[in-house]
Amino acid sequence: MRILSRFVIFRLGARGYANVVETYAPQTVLKKIRRIQLQPETPIECPDKVEILCEKKTDSKRVSLVLEQYRELQLKYPKHIILMQVGDFFEIFDNAAKNVSQVLDIGLCESRYGTTMTGFPLRTMDTYLDRLVRAGSSLVLVEQQEARPPNTAITRRVTRIITPGTITEENLLDSGTNNFMLSVEESADGYGLAWIDLSTGYFRILEIEGKELYNELVRINPIEIISAPNLWKLEEMDRFVKNHRAVLSDLEFPKDSAAFVKLFGSDFNDTTFTASELAAGLRLLNYVTATQMEKRPYIECPQRHSQQDSVRLDAAALRALEILRNNSTNTKENSLLDVIDETCTAAGSRLLIQRLQTPLLKMAEIDRRLDQLALFYEREELLTDIRSFLKKCKDLERCFQRLALNRSTGGPRDMQAIQQTLKQACEIQQRLCAVDALLAADLGHRIDSCLQLIDELERAIVDSPPSKASDGSLIRTGYSAALDELRGESVSLESRCAALVEQYRKETINRKTLGWFVEVNRSEGKLESDRFVLDGQIDKKYRYRTDELNGLNRDFAMGGEEILKEEMRIYEELRGKVIGAGDKIMATARTLAELDVIASNALLAKKRGFTRPLLKDNFEFTVENGRHPVVEHKHADVGRSFVHNSCDLGPSKRFALVTGPNMGGKSTFLRQNALIAIMAQCGMYVPADRAVLGLVDAVYTRIGASDDLSRDRSTFMVEMIETANILNQASPQSLVIMDEVGRGTAAKEGYSLAWGICKYLYSKGCRTLFATHYSDLSKLVTTFPHSQCLMSAARLDADGLYFLHQIFKGVATKSHAIEIAKLAGMPKEVLIYALEVGAIGESEKPGESGGSRVS
Ligand SMILES: Nc1ncnc2c1ncn2[C@@H]1O[C@H](COP(=O)(O)OP(=O)(O)O)[C@@H](O)[C@H]1O
Ligand SMILES: [Mg+2]
Incomplete structure (x- = not known):
């Protein structure tokens, strides 16, 4: 038989084999080399340079x-x-x-x-x-x-x-973030959404109003959106895809309405979902089936993402408060997430992100999280212990999903990772159940470490398994009698070969024999016996084979195949067992992630001196000596201290006008209070000495200037759109942060607008922090019965301008703009011209600060 070749191997790692040139492709060549040589242990470097030499001459x-x-x-x-x-x-x-x-x-x-x-x-x-x-x-x-x-x-x-949304490979995914794909279906006055992280099986469904689409897209942040092509033209969709580099997909596939029942059985109750939610869920499930073919990933029974149970944080708030990404580079660095993430597992980090995006509204749930945090906060040994086990855990959700999808590489290693992680889960469970607190035992009981499975996998899988099951050598000796027997036979064949070669060596006295064929130096002449059949000439040697060697060769090759077949059978059996325990493993994975987040928050609170907030079902808002978690952390890195500031937005002073010079700390003060409210409702301790907070239903922000030229909107237009949204949506329970609204246009009109906005916001009854340079607004604000005026102060003395970063009661009338321009290195002439105009700076006197500190 002659196999026509398309590929010729130019570089072979092993000793030269002229005959392999005729084979088909590298892997086939390797198999052939192994057979010819009969020495499976010989390291053979896989040829990596292949070149197409000649056209195939076959049919x-x-x-x-x-x-x-x-x-x-x-x-x-x-x-x-x-x-x-x-x-x-x-x-x-x-x-x-x-x-x-x-x-x-x-x-x-x-x-x-x-x-x-x-x-x-x-x-x-x-x-x-x-x-x-x-x-x-x-x-x-x-x-x-x-x-x-x-x-x-x-x-x-x-x-x-x-597709980008269906990737499950470890090296292609960011371990700490979910990889969502989302489907969108139109409903009467909005959209049905369904989103899934295929790498973990996380599945949520939700119907939203039309105007919510962009906010939800930003919050979910899918990498791939699946919808009918007519929806791709929606302005929100287009904007999101451009800004977030998501891909749009639409694959023709049959709409199999039985998919839900087939997948989730009686767990799924379709009466609890709206028609557009079901349609979106179905489109997504069909897309998964269409892309994964016959492979069956783990997908949890879909739950509705509850908007009513979480604080509303729209795209503007997430961006302005830099919760997950900073505004300058749009990366995690220097975001809230960046400085509070102490998690030690990838799943923990993913859960923390989800929690930060959806702070809770229900007091009981928040208190439960805070109690869990307190449990670890108060027991340092438990905290250290649990974290040391968590650090040894692998990404259980993703390992399991890859195994369920039977990806070609990584299977045996994922199986081993699952076993090792479940073992840690078992240790964690024991520790938790030994704590004399119901809450700890509660968490412990939610872990199912599948003891039998751990034991079986430990007995079955070798210490360093290969990446692919088809590479073999992954099952331990002693696990399967049948496999051990086959391996025993193979070993005995090897020793018989070795004995035979040794015998030939003796028969061909003074002639060298090598490996499982016989080689002699050409200078020594040919072997005369009929028993030795000349197989070729290599370098300066003759190579011979014998019938016995050929027989052993065949047996050995067949034995090798049998061994591999048996190993694959065992592997598939084990895989079936792991998949059978899917629900337990995934539930354990989610509990481990939750534990990681609780422990991370406890550690953070300890390290940074955060305290437990007291949440109330009223309109209080008292923060004593609050700090901005990010600015404080960054200051500490360079040895600067952060000046803490208190804030009281209780019913009697729910509207605060904040004035003060640029760089005085107004924006920082505004943001820190919004972040404290958000962290508290996430069930975290907060950067303050004491915080008593009435629950907020939403945090609205209008901070900083952001041009959106791609949408043909000026800075001012964007500012007005965002402000209008806030005014239309804020409820008496909301927290509103307005930073220098109205500054982006002519001073007089900007001032008038700011006046109108203040009045309207006050009438809404929400707790509001309104920072502005229009100090005359204080004339309006003092007419509001439940308001206050705050100011950040700076001191101008002989050495120059000094920012106190303290918030006082009062109104700042000086902006210190000239001094700040001087600090910024403005050419002297500019400062002189400005002073000449005399509009600013004339009356600035050293020592001015005014007001009294808020305490
Ligand atoms: N409370 C504080 N303690 C220490 N430094 C602060 C504090 N508040 C603000 N800063 C520093 O001052 C800078 C300017 O603050 P910012 O809030 O932007 O001022 P404003 O909004 O009044 O112009 C911040 O970048 C920060 O480095
Ligand atoms: Mg500012």
């Missing part, structure tokens, strides 16, 4: 089938890149080949079918997948069917569609 009919199927699929999936498995390669043809070769920086050539083609070896899939997905591509994987009857043609089928 063009079979060849054209590949291209035919490829083109059919390209028509079916016009926006995707088709990766066609041909032997040990993935190949891409036609125009797509050019794009892929550019993205991956790999060669392009003319294929045997006369088309442009590129490709890469199967084993490099992970690396190339990474690059293609990062470039925003969606891929269709067409794999050869492994098992086929002898002498039948190779068949290929689509095994997986890879």
